[in-house]
Amino acid sequence: MLILPKPVDNEFVLGFIGRITHVNLEGSCFKIVRALVAHFNLGMEVTSLRPHYYQAERHIQALALASDKSVDEFLFCHFNFPAERRTPRVAAKWLDRQMCRKNGREYPERKRPYLCRECIPQQVQEFDFPFWHRHHQLPGLYWCPVHKTALLAFDHWLAEDALIPVAALASVRTPATAADFDKYPVLQSFCELMIGSLRRPLWMSVTRIEDCLRRRAIELGLRPDGGDVATVPNDSPFLSDLAFAECPAWWLEEAFGLQRTTVGKGRLALNRVLSGGGRAPPMSYALAIALLFSPRERADILNKSSHLLE
Numbered sequence: 236m237l238i239l240p241k242p243v244d245n246e247f248v249l250g251f252i253g254r255i256t257h258v259n260l261e262g263s264c265f266k267i268v269r270a271l272v273a274h275f276n277l278g279m280e281v282t283s284l285r286p287h288y289y290q291a292e293r294h295i296q297a298l299a300l301a302s303d304k305s306v307d308e309f310l311f312c313h314f315n316f317p318a319e320r321r322t323p324r325v326a327a328k329w330l331d332r333q334m335c336r337k338n339g340r341e342y343p344e345r346k347r348p349y350l351c352r353e354c355i356p357q358q359v360q361e362f363d364f365p366f367w368h369r370h371h372q373l374p375g376l377y378w379c380p381v382h383k384t385a386l387l388a389f390d391h392w393l394a395e396d397a398l399i400p401v402a403a404l405a406s407v408r409t410p411a412t413a414a415d416f417d418k419y420p421v422l423q424s425f426c427e428l429m430i431g432s433l434r435r436p437l438w439m440s441v442t443r444i445e446d447c448l449r450r451r452a453i454e455l456g457l458r459p460d461g462g463d464v465a466t467v468p469n470d471s472p473f474l475s476d477l478a479f480a481e482c483p484a485w486w487l488e489e490a491f492g493l494q495r496t497t498v499g500k501g502r503l504a505l506n507r508v509l510s511g512g513g514r515a516p517p518m519s520y521a522l523a524i525a526l527l528f529s530p531r532e533r534a535d536i537l538n539k540s541s542h543l544l545e
């Protein structure tokens with residue numbers, strides 16, 4: 236007889252699987268998800284003949300049924316894929332890969348689980364247990380958006396004993412510098428935009444956003460990627476140069492793979508947000524908006540570009 240705990244708001248899917256595994260005294264995430272598939276009569280597990288996605292999809296179906304949610308609702312409430320520019324199909328594959336403890340090749344891929352030490356007592360007070368919050372797992376977020384403190388990073392996602400945050404607190408890595416979050420307002424704006432993009436993915440209206448970004452960058456004297464705009468002198472800075480002026484270098488390196496040695500060089504993934512075609516990594520749009528616009532202007536751009544979704 237399976238015990239089926241329900242996920243709480245914004246509980247990250249991997250942590251939720253960990254909790255089901257834990258309350259059922261099961262040793263493996265895969266075993267518990269397969270037990271759910273059997274429990275809800277979703278068919279026999281097959282190992283080699285069916286496409287991998289077929290199995291991954293059934294795992295998500297089983298988790299959604301265990302949560303009393305539709306598959307869409309479960310995906311949109313407990314994954315971060317809308318902010319990471321993934322489709323539900325890719326999200327399903329990602330989940331199975333995580334359960335096999337394999338890292339993917341896709342960018343951005345958050346390699347470690349993160350949590351906020353100050354959120355834990357509040358979660359315990361409210362729900363009687365701590366959980367992995369999905370906002371803390373968003374790419375580029377190294378601070379708790381509520382407490383403004385540095386998130387603690389863990390070595391593995393699915394070492395089963397690391398699934399319950401309290402038990403895992405002993406194995407934390409050195410956190411990011413908490414003071415940076417107060418010192419660099421762009422980081423706070425970036426966090427807000429990433430969390431907002433869970434509901435309203437920036438890349439859904441990427442052409443409009445790129446137009447706004449490009450116009451503003453030229454107004455500010457920045458060189459769009461390729462540097463072929465006649466009104467902008469050839470020695471003007473790139474967007475990535477502005478990023479190095481407004482953000483800590485360690486963060487740009489860890490979250491965006493940007494090196495200080497690239498200052499003055501244009502052909503970087505971040506700068507592609509200005510060259511059109513939606514070719515930049517999704518979190519680059521959040522950083523570019525945070526760098527180029529004030530909070531009031533940001534709200535305006537997001538409202539104008541959101542009609543496609545509402």
Ligand SMILES: [Zn+2]
Pocket residue numbers: 351352353354379380381382383
């Ligand atoms: Zn917190």
